[in-house]
Amino acid sequence: MSSASAVFFSLVLSLRLISPVLAQTQSVPNPPISTEVNELAAELVSSASEDEQDLLMARKKDLINGSLLAALKKSLDLRVLKGDFGLAQKIAKLEVRIAEKIGDRVGLGYALCDLGSVYSRQNRTADALDRLPKSLAIFEEAGEKRGKARALQAIGYVYSLQFRYEQAVEYYEKSLPISEEVGDRNLTALIFNSLGLAHTALGRYDAGIEFYQKSRALCEELDDKATLEVALNNIATYYSAHGRYAEALEHLQKSLKIKEEIGSGNRQSLAYRLQNIGLIYRRQGRFDQAMAYARRSLEILEEVNDNFGIANLQNNIGVIYKSQGLYEQALEWFQKSLKRYESIPAESGIARSLNNIGDTYRLQGHHDQALEPLLKSLQLRQKNKDRGGVSLTLNNLARLYEDQGKYAEMLEVSQRAVSLTEEIKDPEELWKAQERSGRALRALGRPEEARRNFLASIATIEYLRREVAGGEEQQQSFLESRLSPWLGLIDLLVSQREYVDALTFAEQSKARVLLDALEEGRASLREALSHRERQAEEEQRLRLVSLNSQLTRELRRDKPDSSRANQLKADLEKARLEFEALETNLYVAHPELKVHRGEAPIIKADELAALLPDAASVLLEYVVADDRTFLFAVTKSAGNADAEVRVYALPVKRGDLAKQTEAFREQLAGRNLGFRASAGRLYELLLKPAQAQLRGKTNLVIAPDASLWDLPFQALLTGANRFLIEDAAIAYAPSLTALREMTRRRQKDAENSVSTTLLALGNPLLGEETIKRALTLRDEKLDPLPEAEQEVKALRRLYGISRSKVYIGAEAREDRVKKEAGRASILHFATHGMLNNASPMYSHLALAPGGANEDGLLEAWELMRLNIRADLAVLSACETARGRIGAGEGMIGLSWAMFIAGAPAIVVSQWKVESAGTRDLMVNFHRSLISQPGAGKAKPTKTEALRQAALKLMKNPETRHPFYWAGFVLLGDGR
Numbered sequence: 001m002s003s004a005s006a007v008f009f010s011l012v013l014s015l016r017l018i019s020p021v022l023a024q025t026q027s028v029p030n031p032p033i034s035t036e037v038n039e040l041a042a043e044l045v046s047s048a049s050e051d052e053q054d055l056l057m058a059r060k061k062d063l064i065n066g067s068l069l070a071a072l073k074k075s076l077d078l079r080v081l082k083g084d085f086g087l088a089q090k091i092a093k094l095e096v097r098i099a100e101k102i103g104d105r106v107g108l109g110y111a112l113c114d115l116g117s118v119y120s121r122q123n124r125t126a127d128a129l130d131r132l133p134k135s136l137a138i139f140e141e142a143g144e145k146r147g148k149a150r151a152l153q154a155i156g157y158v159y160s161l162q163f164r165y166e167q168a169v170e171y172y173e174k175s176l177p178i179s180e181e182v183g184d185r186n187l188t189a190l191i192f193n194s195l196g197l198a199h200t201a202l203g204r205y206d207a208g209i210e211f212y213q214k215s216r217a218l219c220e221e222l223d224d225k226a227t228l229e230v231a232l233n234n235i236a237t238y239y240s241a242h243g244r245y246a247e248a249l250e251h252l253q254k255s256l257k258i259k260e261e262i263g264s265g266n267r268q269s270l271a272y273r274l275q276n277i278g279l280i281y282r283r284q285g286r287f288d289q290a291m292a293y294a295r296r297s298l299e300i301l302e303e304v305n306d307n308f309g310i311a312n313l314q315n316n317i318g319v320i321y322k323s324q325g326l327y328e329q330a331l332e333w334f335q336k337s338l339k340r341y342e343s344i345p346a347e348s349g350i351a352r353s354l355n356n357i358g359d360t361y362r363l364q365g366h367h368d369q370a371l372e373p374l375l376k377s378l379q380l381r382q383k384n385k386d387r388g389g390v391s392l393t394l395n396n397l398a399r400l401y402e403d404q405g406k407y408a409e410m411l412e413v414s415q416r417a418v419s420l421t422e423e424i425k426d427p428e429e430l431w432k433a434q435e436r437s438g439r440a441l442r443a444l445g446r447p448e449e450a451r452r453n454f455l456a457s458i459a460t461i462e463y464l465r466r467e468v469a470g471g472e473e474q475q476q477s478f479l480e481s482r483l484s485p486w487l488g489l490i491d492l493l494v495s496q497r498e499y500v501d502a503l504t505f506a507e508q509s510k511a512r513v514l515l516d517a518l519e520e521g522r523a524s525l526r527e528a529l530s531h532r533e534r535q536a537e538e539e540q541r542l543r544l545v546s547l548n549s550q551l552t553r554e555l556r557r558d559k560p561d562s563s564r565a566n567q568l569k570a571d572l573e574k575a576r577l578e579f580e581a582l583e584t585n586l587y588v589a590h591p592e593l594k595v596h597r598g599e600a601p602i603i604k605a606d607e608l609a610a611l612l613p614d615a616a617s618v619l620l621e622y623v624v625a626d627d628r629t630f631l632f633a634v635t636k637s638a639g640n641a642d643a644e645v646r647v648y649a650l651p652v653k654r655g656d657l658a659k660q661t662e663a664f665r666e667q668l669a670g671r672n673l674g675f676r677a678s679a680g681r682l683y684e685l686l687l688k689p690a691q692a693q694l695r696g697k698t699n700l701v702i703a704p705d706a707s708l709w710d711l712p713f714q715a716l717l718t719g720a721n722r723f724l725i726e727d728a729a730i731a732y733a734p735s736l737t738a739l740r741e742m743t744r745r746r747q748k749d750a751e752n753s754v755s756t757t758l759l760a761l762g763n764p765l766l767g768e769e770t771i772k773r774a775l776t777l778r779d780e781k782l783d784p785l786p787e788a789e790q791e792v793k794a795l796r797r798l799y800g801i802s803r804s805k806v807y808i809g810a811e812a813r814e815d816r817v818k819k820e821a822g823r824a825s826i827l828h829f830a831t832h833g834m835l836n837n838a839s840p841m842y843s844h845l846a847l848a849p850g851g852a853n854e855d856g857l858l859e860a861w862e863l864m865r866l867n868i869r870a871d872l873a874v875l876s877a878c879e880t881a882r883g884r885i886g887a888g889e890g891m892i893g894l895s896w897a898m899f900i901a902g903a904p905a906i907v908v909s910q911w912k913v914e915s916a917g918t919r920d921l922m923v924n925f926h927r928s929l930i931s932q933p934g935a936g937k938a939k940p941t942k943t944e945a946l947r948q949a950a951l952k953l954m955k956n957p958e959t960r961h962p963f964y965w966a967g968f969v970l971l972g973d974g975r
Contacts, residue, residue, distance in 0.1 A: 083266030203387030285477030479888030731974030762792030813850025833877025943974035
């Protein structure tokens with residue numbers, strides 16, 4: 001029998017034994033205590049499980065030692081641990097009545113202390129402060145030091161609930177020496193933890209973490225798991241606030257594990273743990289995960305009617321919406337939280353909501369509405385000595401003053417924020433304050449001071465980036481909302497004509513996760529896992545396989561059941577989030593797998609020339625800022641070993657550029673004949689300013705940024721009314737530094753022979769045929785692709801049977817790819833591709849399943865796990881070049897996953913491609929790629945081979961439109 005069950009049975013039997021005695025001494029007018037005792041015993045029995053009830057009846061006649069009050073106290077503690085505060089309150093009230101009846105003054109003191117503590121757990125602070133001082137007076141009168149220490153701690157806790165932290169600290173400090181004197185070490189551990197919370201709330205973070213660690217050490221020594229679980233959560237909160245996200249998540253996992261071990265059913269505390277996990281995901285830019293945890297936490301807090309917790313979650317949900325640019329939804333949630341904070345009332349929460357409301361108004365351009373709530377928030381936070389909150393509101397005021405052109409005011413509040421965030425060691429707000437100081441100084445004509453602030457901000461973000469929890473998927477979103485100091489510094493350096501330095505910082509802001517993976521190599525998570533961890537991961541993966549398979553079957557039916565399909569989609573989304581959370585937790589549990597982030601060296605000026613094979617080549621890198629776009633052009637002249645860098649500031653804003661880019665891409669994807677005007681305008685805007693560097697260049701490497709990842713540069717029309725691809729071969733790269741690493745990988749892999757030259761899969765057997773269409777696309781409709789089959793068969797003839805493995809139909813299996821992809825020098829997939837814009841790592845290539853453990857959907861996250869040594873991967877399917885454009889990382893999707901897996905060059909598509917034209921393009925591409933050059937001619941590069949294949953389609957009247965030949969691009973090392 002467990003110790004918890006023993007306490008339970010002890011209490012119930014004690015209640016039943018003492019009931020007759022109490023009935024004899026009960027006075028009239030109150031209800032008989034014996035009746036209340038019996039009712040409580042019945043309620044305890046009814047709350048037990050069936051097994052516990054059976055065991056209780058079997059032990060009915062056992063003799064139980066110890067007093068009833070002691071048994072009540074043990075049961076009360078158990079109910080508090082489980083979060084059953086209603087029943088705990090009944091037990092505490094009964095304690096009070098029994099102690100009063102039998103004249104036990106010290107017992108009454110403890111009973112009042114218990115009741116006051118339960119009231120505080122229910123946020124009934126007035127009721128708590130009515131009982132606890134009475135308890136304290138009894139203990140002082142009786143000289144009961146142990147009880148006095150407990151009452152003082154409990155009063156301090158109530159003050160902390162009222163956000164009166166100075167008073168809380170006063171009572172905790174009175175309680176601590178008494179608990180140490182009487183040797184109540186469990187209470188001492190609790191007081192350490194309470195002091196940590198109060199000091200942290202007052203912005204004294206060093207003192208806070210010191211007390212948390214003392215509490216943890218003492219709890220571990222005493223095996224006090226209940227308080228240890230709370231201390232671990234508080235340490236996690238500290239780490240999260242200081243940007244140490246991996247450590248924060250590690251401590252939260254330990255906290256939740258202990259909750260599970262001790263069987264704590266306290267739903268309220270579970271909600272707060274889930275909330276804290278969600279906050280970490282939000283700060284790492286993983287908004288889908290953050291929202292999932294916030295919703296789960298809110299649901300629990302609504303069940304237990306925790307008004308303050310509900311208001312916090314409403315505010316947090318608003319922040320998630322605000323971070324995604326969904327300002328109307330954000331305001332709705334902030335207004336909800338404000339109303340609830342005001343009803344409590346909770347000044348700290350009111351300040352929090354006002355701060356977010358003001359900043360949201362600013363983001364909407366409502367500057368006049370923004371100022372008042374921000375100033376009110378600042379006033380409340382200063383009054384409550386909330387230094388962390390003050391720094392956050394100061395940073396938001398700085399943004400507002402910048403938008404209004406009030407740079408002196410901006411500098412004043414930013415520098416205050418710098419000072420404060422340095423003092424409290426809050427790196428997340430520190431980098432913002434440093435960056436805003438830099439912008440203010442730049443506007444006020446103080447460029448050198450501005451530069452120092454931008455550099456300091458970048459250094460702070462680099463520190464934070466090294467602390468991100470999880471693998472590449474978690475890391476890739478981190479920089480998206482933190483690029484402003486790089487953009488500010490690039491703008492400043494360009495204005496000072498320091499072009500090489502500006503390019504260095506442009507490079508430092510791009511493809512960092514990809515660069516780390518390329519430079520360090522991917523650590524295998526699976527190889528590091530224990531048997532139990534592997535089993536848990538495999539169970540989650542198979543759940544994804546099952547749901548994918550069920551959804552695919554449902555959607556392929558002649559008449560799909562929409563309600564079932566929607567439910568399967570919801571279940572699949574939930575399973576994906578759970579799988580991602582598990583993966584993140586596994587990385588946290590195995591810190592030895594952590595990539596050494598930020599240690600891959602950024603390309604230097606003297607390395608740029610090595611990326612230019614000759615004077616006919618040019619490197620073009622774009623940086624898209626809010627109000628302008630920068631174009632870096634890197635060239636070298638014949639006979640000169642050094643590269644020359646020029647920069648052009650293009651007069652196009654981020655939003656306008658995105659609209660023009662998407663409109664042009666849609667024109668081409670829709671075979672619109674009116675595309676030529678757009679093609680000419682975009683050339684004039686994006687390339688003509690660098691025409692001096694482009695003159696005579698036949699090899700272009702483009703590192704796009706933002707929406708330019710979706711722009712088919714090859715289809716732009718030059719001043720001579722020629723498509724750009726007619727004059728030059730074109731490759732794309734995530735960054736020039738990443739291109740350097742890809743080139744090194746290609747050279748290294750070329751030294752290691754592989755057993756197969758070509759591994760190609762085409763027209764996999766997917767199931768029943770769906771509705772036929774005149775123009776067959778390689779997309780999610782999953783029609784049969786006879787041209788794809790012809791495509792890979794033609795490749796087998798080109799490469800020869802001895803140098804190729806080609807699978808079609810039922811043999812083009814997912815499990816086969818996973819087993820054989822690492823042994824091929826060229827990979828080629830001719831199948832359907834499906835883009836998932838919302839969750840790009842679940843974009844997939846459709847293959848034959850190949851067993852019960854595979855669903856036939858080779859998803860991007862699965863591609864990442866492959867160990868590819870191929871020199872080239874071709875994804876001959878729809879929209880394989882697309883995904884989610886992640887600021888600071890590039891296009892996140894199938895191509896990014898393939899880079900992570902190890903391929904240095906990838907051919908992918910920018911729209912839904914037509915099958916027959918794709919077949920012809922691909923066969924011509926491979927034919928050019930393996931062709932033997934004539935005397936005195938060099939073997940064509942990959943980019944030149946793709947160019948020649950596109951030109952052949954362009955010459956055919958039936959495939960002259962760019963829809964047919966411009967859809968495929970080469971990413972990576974095109975040599």
